[in-house]
Amino acid sequence: MTLEENAASPPRPMQPITHDNLLINFTTEFHRVWSINSAKAKPGTFWRPTPAPDALPGYFPLGDLFIPGSFNINGDMVSAVVCEKDLKGAKNSKGNALAKPADFELVWNESPSPSVTRTSIWRPIPPAGYVALGLVCASDHRKPSPNTVRCVRADLVVEATVGDLLWNDKGTGAKLSFSAWTIQPPTAEPGEICFAPGTFVGVETYSKPTAPGTAYALRMQIPMQITAAPQAPMLAGYAHPPSSEAVKVTQVARLPWFAVRDHADPAEQFFSSPYYELKRTDEYVLIGHDHNTSDNTRAAKWITHRTQNPIGLRVFSGLTSIEIDKAWPSVALSDRRVTKLSARLPEHFTHSENSASGWMESRPQAVIAMVAKQTAVAVYQMESHYKLIREDGTQVAVEFRYTDDSSFHLTQFPPEQIEIANACRQLTMSTPPGSEDSGGAVDIIAPSALELPTATDSAP
Template sequence: MKPLQFNDLLISFTSEFLPLWNDKGSNAHKAVGFWRPSTTSDVLSPFYALGDIAVGHYRNINQGRIVAVVSDANKVDGTALRPPVDYHLVWHDEGTGAHANFSIWRPLAPQGYVTMGLVCGVGYDKPSRHAVRCVREDLVVTARVGELIWNDKGSGCANDLSIWSVTPPDAPAGEAYLAPGTFLGHDTYAKPGIETYSLRLALTAQLSDLPPPPALSGYESPPADESSATLQVCELPWFCVKDPELSAVEQLQSSPTYRLERTDRHRLGGFGHNTGATPQPFMWTAAKGELGGNARALAFNTSVDLSKEWSAHPQAFELNFSAQLDRDFTHTQRSAKGWSHSSPLEIITYVPPRKAVAAYLLHSEYCLLRQDGSQVSTTVSYTNGDHVYMSESPDIEPLPDEAIPTVETPQAQPDLEVTGHDLIDDTLTP
């Protein structure tokens, strides 16, 4: 598989382990087995373990458990990883009666680096400095002490020991936090306040420009879905997806990444045609939010939640993690309220005289795909009500012929007629 990358840190995974020790013969109340992640395969030859693994049973964990291993993206001059400068003894089993001698050590990290887990010694010998790597502190996030894995109660050892898992904090939008799968330990049975860490990954989507709303070319109502579509993509690491058809090992082998695709189109929310000579108000009611209730089905089937942070559930995931999608990708940059249900949206606008106007809303469909292109769960539909896109007819509509008033041509006035008159004969007559 192609490694995941966060800045200059490469993260891969192994399901192969070397047995180190178990407490058989110690009479401890609980069982425990310790294993070392193997990176001897050709694919993982430049990778290192972050610490050893502790499980609360004696069974073989090969091909049944998966943990992260790390490498530096800059092979020669990289600074993402450093070997520990030394080790500090945490516990040894002297007095337990176990079948073999055993010790646990804490790596001491160089300045600017952190330790991700404890390391087992061969007998009572200090481990090799090359057994694990410490990680640069900007590549990790502070985590929490998780559940108890084992303690040595009943073993007869003079030194108390309890060992614990690591739980990542809640991830913010656009990130995933992955617990290293290693263990913590200290010399009391109470839950410790040990500083611990998780790995970081970015879930930032590859966002394209939104499609432009359709342009009105005339005065007739346009089709409901005539706009072009654009594709937005967010890649999810396999451990964030609860695939109902694959085991964790099968996911790692066949679909180490999943594609969450968002297809955007503009959907008609209302159309108005003002045939009058003055501006007129138009009002339409459209639906916004998640349509069909499929987001809940997606979260139930795969645990991928489009509206909030999600994390590992017991018995569902191999690795302990938390994740949250980028809010620009999920339309929740302002509020996730619209995801839970569909609600009406009223659109009011004034349409100029002899103009047509269409109102559009951005409609998105989400599909979760395996690496081979097959779809997981169902398609989720969401209409974003944060913005309304208006499209106006380009020209003022000409008035129809019957609406044009007929102007009568005035009749021509007759010429002024001068009436003749008799001449006065003022000639004196005799």
């Protein structure tokens, strides 16, 4: 999945999300279809996303929205809309991303009561290979036009579950029963975002629907920009090297606006920063240096402190809703967001391919190296810094760090004498002899019996 640079939503352009030949964008323009005006029924309004043709040409809604109350949501709410990607004459082997409904099935209509405006709710019947992501409300009893909504090819969506009750027709005087429910996307896999466009599912009863295949959500991969890691440092002499090497942005996760809490109304956030960048910067930091001027091999030991801070990480997650080692959000981002989601960062981005417990580990480590005679040794460790940036370049929340315990690097001068007898063993809970610090111990041993080129030792 990539980002397509060809659509705009005023007053600020937004690159649409591209999933195969499906384009997904957002609108703040809606048409009021029907408002509940019965004194005994729960108040609310059914709205249809209607993006201006000059702003989002070719975009369609996936279904209508239900918003409690009767206030005008134009310019305040944001809803997803979809478009077929222009393949420039080529054809997708899987077929079009979107299709018109083959027909509509009546789900509910009100009785001819004086207190109720004539209305009806319909379920789009998708053609084979496609699914409908929402229902359609009509201000009369006539079947909607096939151009009202679009259905989505089944491989472009993910099966979702039915969420909370939105509305039911109790008190309207209607003869038929009806209830509308939110769509809850599934827990995202690493590197993905699953999100519901704000549409709803409905049934002809007041009971929550449980049958599979009734609710679907859109999905996307989190766009990543990945560059090579910084080059491992090399000792060029016996002198003490700099404490850190060049800093380099190595990975950037691009997050859409609805996946980030930024303490603003949905439309304000959408217009001000359609995307956010979570940048990871890597650098090699010097753990220790030793110059052995004697004629005997000796041990050198250093204590390295981890840079990850569980408290700081909780502050970042609390302000942005973004979780580093699991899916988010743990709670709804706001009551005014119609887009429900589940997102999870790629594991290679968060250093959690094997285990996420490293983010909570704050104990120091002891690093031990055997330094050959007349030799200088330096041991480095990789550090990653994370910062969340809006489109205008301003920072959100706080920066946080991670010490990558699997990226220890040993360099020696003269380089032709570097010798490794034993790779770093599994980190342990024991304290090295003579150290009062608790934590793991990493052995980097260079006896004089072997002659090997520069090596990078790692501890899992």
